[in-house]
Amino acid sequence: MSTFESLELRGVGRRFGGVDALADLDLTIKAGEFVALLGPSGCGKSTALNCLAGLLPLTHGEILLDGKRIDTLPPERRGFGMVFQSYALFPHLSVEKNVAFGLQMQGLPRAQIDARVRKAIELVKLDEHVKKLPGQLSGGQQQRVAIARAVVLEPSLVLMDEPLSNLDAKLRLDMRTEIRRLHQSLGLTTIYVTHDQEEALSLADRLVVLRNGRVQQIGTPDELYESPTSWYVADFMGYRNILPATVVSTSGDEAVVALPGTADGGVRLTGRAVGALSAGDSVRVAIRPDDFSVSSSAAEGLGAGAIPGAVSVVEYQGRELAVGVQTGDTMLHARTPTAPQVGGAVWLTAPVERVLVFPESLDAAVPAEVAA
Amino acid sequence: MSTFESLELRGVGRRFGGVDALADLDLTIKAGEFVALLGPSGCGKSTALNCLAGLLPLTHGEILLDGKRIDTLPPERRGFGMVFQSYALFPHLSVEKNVAFGLQMQGLPRAQIDARVRKAIELVKLDEHVKKLPGQLSGGQQQRVAIARAVVLEPSLVLMDEPLSNLDAKLRLDMRTEIRRLHQSLGLTTIYVTHDQEEALSLADRLVVLRNGRVQQIGTPDELYESPTSWYVADFMGYRNILPATVVSTSGDEAVVALPGTADGGVRLTGRAVGALSAGDSVRVAIRPDDFSVSSSAAEGLGAGAIPGAVSVVEYQGRELAVGVQTGDTMLHARTPTAPQVGGAVWLTAPVERVLVFPESLDAAVPAEVAA
Amino acid sequence: MAVSTLERPIAARPSTWFVWAGMTAFGVFLLGIIIAVVVDSFGRQWFDTWLPDGLTTSWYGEAWDRFSLGEVIGVTVGVAALVVVISVLVGVPAAYVLARRDFPGKRAVMLLFLLPVLMPPITYGIPLATVMYSFGLGRTLTAVVLVNLVPSVPFVILTMTPFIEQINPAIESAARMCGARTRQVFTRVLAPLLVPGILAAAILVLVRTVGLFELTFLVSGPGSDTLVVAIYRGMTSAGGGEARQLISAMSVIYTATMLVMLVVALRFVNPTQLVAQVKETRDD
Amino acid sequence: PPAPEDGGGGAGAAVTDPADVPDTPSEPVTLNILDVAGNQRLTEGMVDEFVEENPDVIESVTWETGGAPDVTGLVKPQVDSGNLSIDVVFTGNDGLAAGISEDLWLPVMDDYGDRVSNQENYLEPAAKMQELAQGYGVVTTYYPSGPLLQYNPEVVDTPPASPEELLEWAEANPGKFGYARPANSGPGRTFLMGLPYVLGDEDPTDPENGWDKTWAYLKELGQYVDTYPTGTGQVITNLADGTWAMVPTTTGWEIAPRAEGQLPNTLEAAAFDDFTWVTDAHYAAIPKGQSADKISAIMLLLQDMLTPEQNAKAYDAGYFYPGPAVEGATLDLAPQESQGVIEEFGRPMFDELIESQDSVVPLDADAMVTAFDIWDREVGAGKTEEEAG
Amino acid sequence: MSGSRQQSRSTASLRHRLAERGVDPALLMLLPGLVLAVALFVYPFSYGIGLTVQPTAEMQAQWGGGAFANYVAFFRDPFVFDSVWLTMRLALPAALFNVLASIPVAMVLRHKFRGKRLLTSLLVLPITLGTVLTAQGLLIFAGRQGWINRTLLEFGLIDEPLRLVNNYLGVMFSLVITGFPFAFLLISSYLSGIDPSLERAAKTLGAGWWQRFRRIILPLLAPGLATTFILTFVLAFSVFPSARLVGDAMGSTRVMSLMAFRAFGEQNDYAMASTIALMMGVVELLVVAAVLGLRSLLYRGTTGGKG
Numbered sequence A, B: 001m002s003t004f005e006s007l008e009l010r011g012v013g014r015r016f017g018g019v020d021a022l023a024d025l026d027l028t029i030k031a032g033e034f035v036a037l038l039g040p041s042g043c044g045k046s047t048a049l050n051c052l053a054g055l056l057p058l059t060h061g062e063i064l065l066d067g068k069r070i071d072t073l074p075p076e077r078r079g080f081g082m083v084f085q086s087y088a089l090f091p092h093l094s095v096e097k098n099v100a101f102g103l104q105m106q107g108l109p110r111a112q113i114d115a116r117v118r119k120a121i122e123l124v125k126l127d128e129h130v131k132k133l134p135g136q137l138s139g140g141q142q143q144r145v146a147i148a149r150a151v152v153l154e155p156s157l158v159l160m161d162e163p164l165s166n167l168d169a170k171l172r173l174d175m176r177t178e179i180r181r182l183h184q185s186l187g188l189t190t191i192y193v194t195h196d197q198e199e200a201l202s203l204a205d206r207l208v209v210l211r212n213g214r215v216q217q218i219g220t221p222d223e224l225y226e227s228p229t230s231w232y233v234a235d236f237m238g239y240r241n242i243l244p245a246t247v248v249s250t251s252g253d254e255a256v257v258a259l260p261g262t263a264d265g266g267v268r269l270t271g272r273a274v275g276a277l278s279a280g281d282s283v284r285v286a287i288r289p290d291d292f293s294v295s296s297s298a299a300e301g302l303g304a305g306a307i308p309g310a311v312s313v314v315e316y317q318g319r320e321l322a323v324g325v326q327t328g329d330t331m332l333h334a335r336t337p338t339a340p341q342v343g344g345a346v347w348l349t350a351p352v353e354r355v356l357v358f359p360e361s362l363d364a365a366v367p368a369e370v371a372a
Numbered sequence C: 001m002a003v004s005t006l007e008r009p010i011a012a013r014p015s016t017w018f019v020w021a022g023m024t025a026f027g028v029f030l031l032g033i034i035i036a037v038v039v040d041s042f043g044r045q046w047f048d049t050w051l052p053d054g055l056t057t058s059w060y061g062e063a064w065d066r067f068s069l070g071e072v073i074g075v076t077v078g079v080a081a082l083v084v085v086i087s088v089l090v091g092v093p094a095a096y097v098l099a100r101r102d103f104p105g106k107r108a109v110m111l112l113f114l115l116p117v118l119m120p121p122i123t124y125g126i127p128l129a130t131v132m133y134s135f136g137l138g139r140t141l142t143a144v145v146l147v148n149l150v151p152s153v154p155f156v157i158l159t160m161t162p163f164i165e166q167i168n169p170a171i172e173s174a175a176r177m178c179g180a181r182t183r184q185v186f187t188r189v190l191a192p193l194l195v196p197g198i199l200a201a202a203i204l205v206l207v208r209t210v211g212l213f214e215l216t217f218l219v220s221g222p223g224s225d226t227l228v229v230a231i232y233r234g235m236t237s238a239g240g241g242e243a244r245q246l247i248s249a250m251s252v253i254y255t256a257t258m259l260v261m262l263v264v265a266l267r268f269v270n271p272t273q274l275v276a277q278v279k280e281t282r283d284d
Numbered sequence D: 001p002p003a004p005e006d007g008g009g010g011a012g013a014a015v016t017d018p019a020d021v022p023d024t025p026s027e028p029v030t031l032n033i034l035d036v037a038g039n040q041r042l043t044e045g046m047v048d049e050f051v052e053e054n055p056d057v058i059e060s061v062t063w064e065t066g067g068a069p070d071v072t073g074l075v076k077p078q079v080d081s082g083n084l085s086i087d088v089v090f091t092g093n094d095g096l097a098a099g100i101s102e103d104l105w106l107p108v109m110d111d112y113g114d115r116v117s118n119q120e121n122y123l124e125p126a127a128k129m130q131e132l133a134q135g136y137g138v139v140t141t142y143y144p145s146g147p148l149l150q151y152n153p154e155v156v157d158t159p160p161a162s163p164e165e166l167l168e169w170a171e172a173n174p175g176k177f178g179y180a181r182p183a184n185s186g187p188g189r190t191f192l193m194g195l196p197y198v199l200g201d202e203d204p205t206d207p208e209n210g211w212d213k214t215w216a217y218l219k220e221l222g223q224y225v226d227t228y229p230t231g232t233g234q235v236i237t238n239l240a241d242g243t244w245a246m247v248p249t250t251t252g253w254e255i256a257p258r259a260e261g262q263l264p265n266t267l268e269a270a271a272f273d274d275f276t277w278v279t280d281a282h283y284a285a286i287p288k289g290q291s292a293d294k295i296s297a298i299m300l301l302l303q304d305m306l307t308p309e310q311n312a313k314a315y316d317a318g319y320f321y322p323g324p325a326v327e328g329a330t331l332d333l334a335p336q337e338s339q340g341v342i343e344e345f346g347r348p349m350f351d352e353l354i355e356s357q358d359s360v361v362p363l364d365a366d367a368m369v370t371a372f373d374i375w376d377r378e379v380g381a382g383k384t385e386e387e388a389g
Numbered sequence E: 001m002s003g004s005r006q007q008s009r010s011t012a013s014l015r016h017r018l019a020e021r022g023v024d025p026a027l028l029m030l031l032p033g034l035v036l037a038v039a040l041f042v043y044p045f046s047y048g049i050g051l052t053v054q055p056t057a058e059m060q061a062q063w064g065g066g067a068f069a070n071y072v073a074f075f076r077d078p079f080v081f082d083s084v085w086l087t088m089r090l091a092l093p094a095a096l097f098n099v100l101a102s103i104p105v106a107m108v109l110r111h112k113f114r115g116k117r118l119l120t121s122l123l124v125l126p127i128t129l130g131t132v133l134t135a136q137g138l139l140i141f142a143g144r145q146g147w148i149n150r151t152l153l154e155f156g157l158i159d160e161p162l163r164l165v166n167n168y169l170g171v172m173f174s175l176v177i178t179g180f181p182f183a184f185l186l187i188s189s190y191l192s193g194i195d196p197s198l199e200r201a202a203k204t205l206g207a208g209w210w211q212r213f214r215r216i217i218l219p220l221l222a223p224g225l226a227t228t229f230i231l232t233f234v235l236a237f238s239v240f241p242s243a244r245l246v247g248d249a250m251g252s253t254r255v256m257s258l259m260a261f262r263a264f265g266e267q268n269d270y271a272m273a274s275t276i277a278l279m280m281g282v283v284e285l286l287v288v289a290a291v292l293g294l295r296s297l298l299y300r301g302t303t304g305g306k307g
Ligand SMILES: Nc1ncnc2c1ncn2[C@@H]1O[C@H](COP(=O)(O)OP(=O)(O)OP(=O)(O)O)[C@@H](O)[C@H]1O
Pocket: A016, A017, A020, A021, A039, A040, A041, A042, A043, A044, A045, A046, A047, A048, A195
């Protein structure tokens, strides 16, 4: 397997008709790493991947592989493998021919091709389906053909563009485990694009969160999950409750904030300040549903730190229940093991270290938003 | 709002060219209920819904609304609302005209139409977008237009065919809560089709699990989650580990089974027998990932009840980790708060009452499988 | 098993009957026309009776000799084949670019290709013929082929562009990622996927070229007349007014040629290749 | 311009001095004949016989056919480029005139007239037709043409003896008389050109200023004509299936369709009591830039075609009745087949009328185009204006 | 984005800037097509326009107007100019009929039923017939002694044979026979592009068949109808052989293409021929522009087929 020490992206950018789809991407990837690009639809994830693959010419910056510029090479000479969102299997070729395609392009001898194709197909457990056309396979099977087709070339880098987004929930889980297993067993370097934080967290060694074509945060799953640097990232990392508030006072890295619009106007929360804050600042408070405790009496609620509200939705979720609590205009999401009454009054509390307080503006953390 | 007491399906079936897409569906729905039809792709969910709506003529059975047969009425005279998988918004009509369409068909006066349309649009929070065409809306917004279009008619029954399947993960969560809220606040009777168990569990009062056009189990979310009646249903309800095994002995409703193919051939598990079992029967054992405890020493494992294996995949999932444990040919899924070493040996245990043992054959529980 | 209302019968609304009545009238007319010509072409004499008095096949022989149909059919087939091949070779790459790229001036290019399809052939046919004559190409096979390319190339482009658009561009990207060069992307991946579209376009171009009268007529002459033009000349030649049956016989030969070409062309549409019709067409 | 290609044996450089043309070609030539007048039917037998008897002069011939408008398009580029693939053109007046105005033809009569001494045998009207050629062509076949009438005796009791009677009959039987658009039809244009003589118009050679009576007559007649087809073929069909009962015709068009079964043999022919034949002829013309050998061969061929024995083949199936352009080419010299057809379908009255009636040459090309244009506007389109209001 | 940032970014190489505009070597594949279009369409067309301002001496003498004598003649000479109306009188109703008749047929044939393939092939058959055979067939079949008239006479439905050919009607028949299948095929494909779930949605909202058609199908089909109308109109507008063969060439079916050909082939007046041909294009484009204008008033988005 051809390999490399490091892949470096320097100020990589791509514009479409005057609008930056991707800008100023700086990233260094070490061999064997699994990096996920995460962000909502249209944030530039696919653009980044296509630029790396050479399928889209860059409009700015350069890409270096072990110090050599590769951004002017055509895709077929970069030696990367790619798994596409819709798989992009060759519909007129059987499974084995799909997998063999890249090897044939390299002009390898037949026997060698056959052997490697067989190995790759075994790897993804499709031995029984080698003669079928892609149209005759299920989504998960197609997905595996796509992976086999990419890895059979033993590429130095595998790029995956939302490879699981077309699968149904159960299959998605299985295939996720499968990808992780392949990555670990083959030692591939992988760049993986997704808009699903769970997927990104569970697969990657390092995450890159994008917004409007610009990087918001880069870090390990743990860093992103526990310490997002902006409410935007927090929102993406499962902090389903993002509440606008105003700083009342700060002390050390703790901040007391007032939530507007709650029933009696004066609910105060204490949380961990992320970034420099001072009294009067507009902020966003981020809290995970599972960090809320739900109690049905104010007494249990810890005074000023408790948010009062009325249960408006209760969803069964197996061992736990998801509760939607209406407080003022906003609906808060919480989880609880015991079912509250719909319409009943409840109080929500969260431990101080699990309440994150972010500056309202995202610009402090990131470059200015593109005026499209 | 026109309403009814009960909707009864009696032996409803539909064949396509000699193959049953749906067979023998008996179901009574009470006013205000939220019923979910759940099953994998092609199991007949949409067929059932279309039969109810009148879009597909039945080939068997009858549908009664408060005792009156309605299966011969054309769809436009049944007064049901429907939300389609791909929304099926009229692309040439603005949001408000889409919503007004049904009311216009009823020939209501203009003023009344306007008022009801405005109310429905407020309900789904699309006030700002009334003049836009569907093509100018995001997926979630389109979805909400589709819902408004269906509920503005105050139908006695709302049918929804996988309304969330085209949305991305975060939006899906939000829209799910929205649907639940609408259902609860309008008191609609709803039949909801999905292949996502989480969605079904969180939304429905009652679930109907289908397989090959036939009902497998009907019950409340709790019943299905805790007491599936077959391994097929269990599989669908999040019992990710479904292991083939053989009964060694039974006592009361407990059964001791031997797993084949595990490292030393003789791992035994004790579990709760579902249905009548006797020694020597082939069975399937179902265990949820979160019911497994992972320990890194055999001593901690409770003797015969512990399954030995090697950690092959570790996935970060926020507060917990998902672990793939290879044991013999199969990979078991478990969850643990502490990260084990990949490749390290572990032992998995599960409490007896959380281990479900089902007969291998699905036929006992359900009518014979259709020979397609 | 009682197969009750499997597919509801086409509703017996008056409107439906109206449609069927109209269709029947159309069918009667159509068959009447065809049968009348066939009968006439075998009739010895047919004045004011239901059927000709006496049957003969001699009109065919006579038509064959008189108009040297062997040569004319050869010209027709040759011209059609050339036009099809050239339009596909020129049109498909252009359609590819139009389907896949966005570039300055794309709308102008699209318009340029749309105009010859929208314009009455005579409008550009007459100046085109005049140019052909002034280049000394009048009445040559070259002129006939060139003139037929004017509507055919845009036609291929306009039909192939949407066809190429619906082929997932990721498939090409995938081929590139597998190391395929541009040429290999075209020959190994795109060509097989485009075959059904190309065949459809080619068949339509074939039919159009064989049937295209207005343009061919303006530049063809003895030795480069296609079948339609030869028939038309037979029907209208100043010296002439050939026997009606002779024209009928030629018309039948024309239609038969057309059918044979169609059938031959359709034989090459290998049904298995239609499996490769990329997008799954699920009707749900 | 590229050097003339070697078009078979005997081709060579274009002739600059007529004296360079040998009496017989230095080697046998092949001839490409372009026929734009339907002349092949009449003369193919003559050419074939000549080739058979004189293999040392002409090795073989090939025929191309076309319509009169093809002359300019086909021949002009060849003459201009000096690259002839057509060696001789058999044409009617229209094609000949088009070629003359484009300066395409060799002045055969001036340069080589002495080689076709058989022209002395021309029938008198044929000789007049030869004059129309202005020396650029050689008459090969001739017929007096028309105007004549053909009718269905079951419908027409007594054929009209004058245009007035025809008008009366047409008025009494609207939609039963018709003729084709003259620009597309021989009988149509013969009828058109013959009328000024019958009606006694001021100047039968000037359609624009001298045909007042003719135009008035045709317009009046047009009220009873339901349609003017664009070809003689449709006229024949209309007569055959009984749509029409009377049409104007020419000798050839009267005989040949009956002989070939296109028209029932029950039809009768008639002529106005007093009319003048408008004659017609076919010519042979040689494009400019022809090689000496070929010119020599062509002149030998033409000389031979104008012998009575050969020229009598022009009787054909009555298609151009009688056909021959020279004296003495009587029916008994024609091929047996031809004699049989004429005996069965021919009309002795035609021979009498040819004897008794005067003949004139047709309009020259420009006047003809003018006449067609006036007819299209005044007569052909007249119908719509009436219909449209 | 701020201006200064944009400035600092304009260091991008030419390659980068071209890439941003979408210009790359693949565009070369367009070249052969462009060359052909320019050489065989644009050039002759311009040449033709050039010809129109080189009128013959007679034209100038008769109509005046100097270089524009041909245009003066075109507009002043009723014999020529009337052909515009005569053409319109044929092409508009024919195109309209073909489109309107295709809608119900396409709607009915959307359903599955036995013999559908046969019927569809029957409808497509005229494509192989060609105009000349159609004309010939019409002359024989619908002529005064044709089977139609014979049948009608036989049953005593008429006393006189109907005049169905060699007039306006004959050309109309031939335009319908050749144009209808074409319109039908196009409209069928547009119809199949409309997401069937839209109709189902309308059903569940209480719309009957007529309302579904009027409110859903028709608006969505309208752009397709406009396109079909344009294409059948173009076909009908350039009618030539049938106008001559089954029409009344100098009378009620003296269409523009006949006039153009008359000038070209019979009068050898290439300048006038080009003028008429050019005006033909102009008239047609006017109609096309009018239809497109109407169409743009209607909805133009997707038909829900691809979301
Ligand atoms: N060919 C193109 N022309 C113009 N704009 C484009 C093009 N491709 C992408 N864009 C724009 O660039 C931005 C980034 O697109 P990109 O496809 O990278 O998003 P993404 O993050 O992959 O989204 P998704 O999750 O929907 O795939 C979007 O705003 C998109 O509209």
